[in-house]
Amino acid sequence: MSEGWQSYVRRIEELAARSGLEFHRVDFEAVPDSFMMEIAVYGLPVRMPHWSFGVRYIYQLIQRHMGHSRLFEVVFPGNPGHAYLAASNGLAENILVTAHVLGHADFARNNLLFRRCQEQVSEHIVEHAANHARQIQQAIETHGAQRVEAALDAALALEQHVDVDQPLRRERYPEFLVDPKALVEDQFRKRFAALEPLAGGSAIEVKKRAPLPPHPERDLLWFVANYAPEMESWERDIFLAVREESFYFYPVFATQIMNEGWASYWHARLLREADFIPQQAYLDAIKCHSDVVRPVAAETQVALNINPYHLGFAMWEKIVEKNGLPAARAIMQQDDDFSFVRNQLTRELADELGLFRYSARSDGQIKVLEHDLTALHEAVLAPKYNFGAPIVCASHVRNDGTLELTHDSTVDGRGLDLERSRKVLDYLQRVWRRPIVLTTVNQAGSALELTAP
Amino acid sequence: MDEERGNRGEPSDAAQWYELFSRGARDWLRHDEKVREAVRANLPEMIAGGDVINGGARTVRVPVRMLEHYHFRLRRPEEQQGAGQGKAKPGDVFSAPGREQGQGEKGPGGRDEGEVQLLLEFKIDDIVDWLWEAMKLPNLKARVGPSEETDWIREGWDRHGARSRLDRRRSFKELVKRRAAPGATQTFIDEDLRYRQLARRRQPALHAVVFFMLDVSGSMSDRDRKLAKTFFFWVVQGLRREYRSLETLFVAHTTEAWEFNEPDFFQVSGTGGTVASTGLAKVREIIDARYNPGRCNIYLFYASDGDNSVSDAADARSALSAIAADACFTGYVEVSSGLSRQLATETGKLFAELQAAGCAAGSYALNDFEDVWGAVRHFFTAEAQAPESQAPESP
Numbered sequence: 001m002s003e004g005w006q007s008y009v010r011r012i013e014e015l016a017a018r019s020g021l022e023f024h025r026v027d028f029e030a031v032p033d034s035f036m037m038e039i040a041v042y043g044l045p046v047r048m049p050h051w052s053f054g055v056r057y058i059y060q061l062i063q064r065h066m067g068h069s070r071l072f073e074v075v076f077p078g079n080p081g082h083a084y085l086a087a088s089n090g091l092a093e094n095i096l097v098t099a100h101v102l103g104h105a106d107f108a109r110n111n112l113l114f115r116r117c118q119e120q121v122s123e124h125i126v127e128h129a130a131n132h133a134r135q136i137q138q139a140i141e142t143h144g145a146q147r148v149e150a151a152l153d154a155a156l157a158l159e160q161h162v163d164v165d166q167p168l169r170r171e172r173y174p175e176f177l178v179d180p181k182a183l184v185e186d187q188f189r190k191r192f193a194a195l196e197p198l199a200g201g202s203a204i205e206v207k208k209r210a211p212l213p214p215h216p217e218r219d220l221l222w223f224v225a226n227y228a229p230e231m232e233s234w235e236r237d238i239f240l241a242v243r244e245e246s247f248y249f250y251p252v253f254a255t256q257i258m259n260e261g262w263a264s265y266w267h268a269r270l271l272r273e274a275d276f277i278p279q280q281a282y283l284d285a286i287k288c289h290s291d292v293v294r295p296v297a298a299e300t301q302v303a304l305n306i307n308p309y310h311l312g313f314a315m316w317e318k319i320v321e322k323n324g325l326p327a328a329r330a331i332m333q334q335d336d337d338f339s340f341v342r343n344q345l346t347r348e349l350a351d352e353l354g355l356f357r358y359s360a361r362s363d364g365q366i367k368v369l370e371h372d373l374t375a376l377h378e379a380v381l382a383p384k385y386n387f388g389a390p391i392v393c394a395s396h397v398r399n400d401g402t403l404e405l406t407h408d409s410t411v412d413g414r415g416l417d418l419e420r421s422r423k424v425l426d427y428l429q430r431v432w433r434r435p436i437v438l439t440t441v442n443q444a445g446s447a448l449e450l451t452a453p
Numbered sequence: 454m455d456e457e458r459g460n461r462g463e464p465s466d467a468a469q470w471y472e473l474f475s476r477g478a479r480d481w482l483r484h485d486e487k488v489r490e491a492v493r494a495n496l497p498e499m500i501a502g503g504d505v506i507n508g509g510a511r512t513v514r515v516p517v518r519m520l521e522h523y524h525f526r527l528r529r530p531e532e533q534q535g536a537g538q539g540k541a542k543p544g545d546v547f548s549a550p551g552r553e554q555g556q557g558e559k560g561p562g563g564r565d566e567g568e569v570q571l572l573l574e575f576k577i578d579d580i581v582d583w584l585w586e587a588m589k590l591p592n593l594k595a596r597v598g599p600s601e602e603t604d605w606i607r608e609g610w611d612r613h614g615a616r617s618r619l620d621r622r623r624s625f626k627e628l629v630k631r632r633a634a635p636g637a638t639q640t641f642i643d644e645d646l647r648y649r650q651l652a653r654r655r656q657p658a659l660h661a662v663v664f665f666m667l668d669v670s671g672s673m674s675d676r677d678r679k680l681a682k683t684f685f686f687w688v689v690q691g692l693r694r695e696y697r698s699l700e701t702l703f704v705a706h707t708t709e710a711w712e713f714n715e716p717d718f719f720q721v722s723g724t725g726g727t728v729a730s731t732g733l734a735k736v737r738e739i740i741d742a743r744y745n746p747g748r749c750n751i752y753l754f755y756a757s758d759g760d761n762s763v764s765d766a767a768d769a770r771s772a773l774s775a776i777a778a779d780a781c782f783t784g785y786v787e788v789s790s791g792l793s794r795q796l797a798t799e800t801g802k803l804f805a806e807l808q809a810a811g812c813a814a815g816s817y818a819l820n821d822f823e824d825v826w827g828a829v830r831h832f833f834t835a836e837a838q839a840p841e842s843q844a845p846e847s848p
Binding site for chain 2: 034037038041042046047049050051052053054055057058060061149153156157158159160161295296301302303304305306307353354355356357358359360361362364365366367368369370371376379380382389390392407412413414415416417418420421423424427443
């Protein structure tokens with residue numbers, strides 16, 4: 001890390017604080033490019049080993065060789081936050097990245113979704129993840145790499161299937177049904193309760209066992225960890241470790257457009273206002289900024305995807321311009337990408353940015369659809385619903401331990417990919433150790449059952 | 454505030470492990486291992502395709518896709534909606550773009566990971582061992598006879614020799630014997646020591662000659678020849694397991710027959726009719742001229758589409774029995790990528806007769822690359838069970 005950059009950090013922080021950003025202290029660390037790449041692949045600086053990360057690692061390597069992606073920084077929210085900077089960054093890039101990181105830190109401290117998840121996971125996810133990695137390493141030593149891998153195959157395949165609306169440390173379901181009639185506090189019951197209990201055994205309470213689960217359960221990781229009939233405790237720990245990391249990843253995923261846009265807005269603004277930055281560094285930094293937030297369509301005229309940095313940045317500029325900073329801060333605190341896009345992406349802005357909706361047929365023909373703002377919102381948000389995964393619930397556990405899973409095809413609009421689903425069931429069956437049945441629909445829309453084994 | 458920042462920017466000791474250890478590489482190696490396991494499990498199907506065989510090399514390359522860690526996903530819809538950006542009006546129609554450029558900053562998010570193919574290289578010897586193990590193929594019965602070849606074998610003892618061949622047990626016996634006499638020295642003396650000796654002796658023959666005979670008449674398509682090539686390739690590998698020295702000979706025929714070297718053999722295509730007896734006569738001629746049937750193991754594998762000319766039947770029958778008399782095994786594969794006639798052809802009948810006569814012979818109809826393993830299994834099982842009798846009782 002260049003010495004020159006060090007002297008600016010303090011001044012950028014002061015400027016950010018003056019501009020109204022509220023953030024926890026951030027520890028910056030310069031790391032080699034190879035390590036940056038691994039952070040991007042694993043999502044966390046130290047994380048559990050699994051072969052699927054190896055696949056992503058190779059794809060990342062290929063991309064880097066093709067010059068597609070360059071990583072400047074990765075930041076982890078927390079108190080203090082951790083920011084990793086690529087050691088190859090120049091001075092201008094580091095100045096830009098510092099401002100960008102402070103934007104993220106502000107966002108992570110104030111956005112409600114982030115705050116709630118951080119309350120659950122604590123503000124030390126980096127340390128927790130490292131701890132999980134260590135636990136799993138120990139499990140490998142005790143139980144063998146193959147068994148641990150089988151558990152991780154299943155747990156990581158379900159990593160999106162968590163329910164962040166429930167607490168991280170969640171109680172098991174009540175074992176017995178509560179008789180609703182017993183709760184009615186009428187006159188008779190009060191008097192009856194006041195009576196001396198009879199000497200005989202007439203106080204037999206007939207308790208009814210609650211069905212398992214009492215309602216369709218979305219949090220498959222939690223459900224399996226708690227109710228798998230023959231799972232070993234270290235396997236449950238693996239499931240819960242993956243679940244905790246998913247709780248951390250959820251807000252990052254569900255606020256990507258807002259969060260990246262916010263950080264980009266602030267690095268641009270702080271750079272403009274920072275009169276202490278030398279002319280050349282400022283120019284370089286602005287050039288770097290425009291690379292980051294440029295629309296994908298810049299060169300090719302038409303792109304079939306949208307750069308979230310660009311979209312978020314443009315939206316925040318508009319909001320601050322129209323409603324002022326306090327209103328923007330309120331939006332930043334209360335929204336996630338769903339409400340943000342639906343409420344703030346106006347017709348006018350969509351036209352200005354040239355956003356459009358298209359449909360792609362399987363034969364490769366792509367057709368631009370007519371303007372429809374609501375449908376455009378949904379097209380932008382579609383990949384983000386339910387953590388980007390189909391809605392699969394645990395609906396019943398039979399007496400013999402058979403797990404029934406149900407896919408909600410009415411909400412998702414179509415059935416599951418059968419080949420992949422079968423493989424996921426195979427993974428899961430190895431830890432559930434009893435049969436599993438999954439109900440979804442086929443192409444014609446009629447119910448279809450997949451079973452494992 | 455300054456104290457809080459104590460660790461900022463200082464090169465910490467922990468930073469050094471980044472350089473030494475790559476978690477990505479570790480997990481990648483595990484992936485690689487899994488791919489190899491998967492390939493090994495599906496080996497017969499994967500390498501039956503003709504493309505894996507590169508001429509003469511001792512390895513094959515198997516193209517594999519990267520493994521996917523499966524998640525629940527929705528079925529691919531017929532029409533997929535999405536949001537894009539740029540100068541496009543409603544109603545515009547494009548054709549599918551190539552891979553979209555610039556996927557964003559974070560790289561693949563697990564959504565659409567492109568198509569990267571790996572080429573894994575396997576040693577043929579390893580593959581053949583796995584296959585023989587997996588298919589439970591018997592080892593061949595080699596015909597052993599005296600041979601010109603000699604080899605050093607261990608034979609007898611001497612008082613002199615190289616230190617490495619000192620036979621300690623034998624030497625100790627000598628010591629004990631000598632000490633039985635009164636007044637003998639108690640420790641080893643040079644006279645006690647015995648060395649193992651080597652002698653040159655003739656070895657039984659473990660030498661094999663394999664004739665590959667291919668019908669290259671007009672009716673054999675490129676694909677037929679490729680099928681035959683793939684089959685021949687694995688036959689050679691299987692025989693090589695058994696024989697220290699293996700010679701391969703290639704004969705192609707239409708209405709005439711020629712001997713070829715290996716590279717040319719599979720390129721040859723001819724026109725005209727099929728007269729199998731010319732090829733068989735050529736094989737016989739080569740055997741007579743160069744090999745002594747008593748000293749080496751002769752194999753003949755014949756690939757054809759089976760359309761031998763009817764007038765040739767009698768000649769072909771006698772030529773075939775003449776070879777079968779000296780061969781360890783004769784095999785016939787009927788390659789027909791079109792309709793399969795299940796060996797109900799002229800040539801098919803010839804081999805069926807031969808087998809009925811008690812000769813070590815077999816036939817197999819090979820219609821597709823998937824059948825190659827069936828064929829290899831068929832012949833190696835048949836060969837191992839074939840009767841010992843060498844001369845057919847020809848009718």
